[in-house]
């Protein structure tokens with residue numbers, strides 16, 4: 001409409017196809033950072049005319065996704081994820097409107113800072129169990145982390161207790177979350193059917209319709225992922241054996257057995273409530289597993305690669321907590337500033353979801369004289385923001401001291417506020433991650449317990465010499481390291497003794 005308006009700058013597209021050859025499925029954030037360095041605050045690309053925008057600075061991300069939240073909060077209408085694989089009502093994919101709002105309301109209730117306090121005993125028990133298993137079989141560290149992450153959510157959400165690393169619900173969840181992140185809704189590779197929705201009508205047997213055959217298999221898995229834990233919950237609720245959980249606080253057994261006394265409207269309200277609850281529960285479950293696993297793996301990696309940071313955290317822990325003959329609890333948080341700094345730096349350095357999830361623009365917009373069309377997919381370039389040298393000098397290095405009160409005190413208030421990585425790692429605006437309070441608590445205790453009881457180092461060769469671990473990232477949405485070699489052992493007999501005693505006390 002206005003010929004003076006230009007799109008934001010970006011890599012040169014080829015005719016018709018656009019930037020299809022610039023966008024890659026794995027570690028797209030590395031290329032997105034190079035674009036940020038070349039093109040500035042905002043990068044624009046298109047694939048077959050579908051606009052993609054990367055907001056490369058905290059200012060651009062807040063100006064648009066926060067301040068203009070009413071038009072930057074939709075999600076893309078992905079045909080493959082929603083219509084073909086049946087995930088329309090998973091919160092991360094819900095369109096902006098009443099559906100996503102009512103589910104988010106339920107989640108903010110369940111995951112508010114106050115509500116999370118009520119989960120602390122459970123978090124404590126699962127964390128102790130995790131650390132004990134880690135010390136017993138350190139080589140299986142990734143399996144233990146997965147069990148911890150899945151177990152904690154299954155327990156808090158459905159009241160389901162995992163008893164083995166091969167639990168069926170856990171395996172199903174892992175498979176489905178992996179499919180979602182790396183196949184069905186992978187950030188860097190789009191399905192043709194998402195760009196050309198009419199393709200969904202191609203019959204399954206036709207050449208080129210392999211996506212439909214895949215979707216059929218995946219849809220069945222996704223149904224199990226949503227229904228099976230829910231069935232477990234409703235059965236235990238009607239049997240009267242359900243322990244307290246997110247679901248049990250929001251619905252009672254009588255509501256699951258509607259009688260003839262209820263009017264049609266009451267029945268349909270109830271059905272809607274059950275539907276919302278079932279999908280909200282699944283959304284929290286699916287949203288928490290890979291992100292939690294990723295952030296804990298980053299911590300183990302950081303400790304293996306940076307012994308000086310581990311030593312400082314251990315010295316603080318010994319002085320403040322272990323000297324009192326006990327292990328850390330949530331009450332110690334204020335008195336452990338280095339551990340706090342370690343938590344922040346691990347989130348910043350590791351950056352579990354480097355490009356967040358795409359937001360969809362619902363009206364044409366102009367930012368700094370640059371035009372963005374309705375329908376553009378907008379990514380907060382969290383990776384680039386957390387490596388901004390003006391906020392985090394020597395941004396590629398792991399340096400928790402940058403967040404110590406003494407370093408922060410030397411900065412002005414606005415820079416201090418800007419530095420907190422929790423402003424960015426959980427995304428932006430009205431779709432910001434609802435799990436941040438839970439992560440803040442559970443990751444803190446996890447790190448505190450590992451610092452108190454474990455010695456984490458680089459792997460050793462046959463002669464016992466330290467060697468560099470091979471670290472690779474092969475994911476598309478989450479920055480999860482592939483399993484890497486490392487050396488994890490108990491810190492001391494004292495730590496082992498305290499752990500055994502605490503486990504007895506907690507009944508973990």
Ligand code: HEM
Pocket residue numbers: 091092093094100104111283284285287288289291292295352353356357358359380425426427428429430431432433434435436438439
């Ligand atoms: C270190 C851990 C975590 C990180 C770094 C993280 C990060 C994120 C990010 C970047 C987003 C996208 C936000 C946006 O679109 O702007 C997101 C969305 C989401 N997260 Fe998390 N998350 C974590 C843990 C969790 C946990 C523990 C839960 C649940 C208990 C959870 C549930 C969700 C859900 C349901 C969404 C979709 C929200 C929506 O679309 O409205 N996340 N998360």
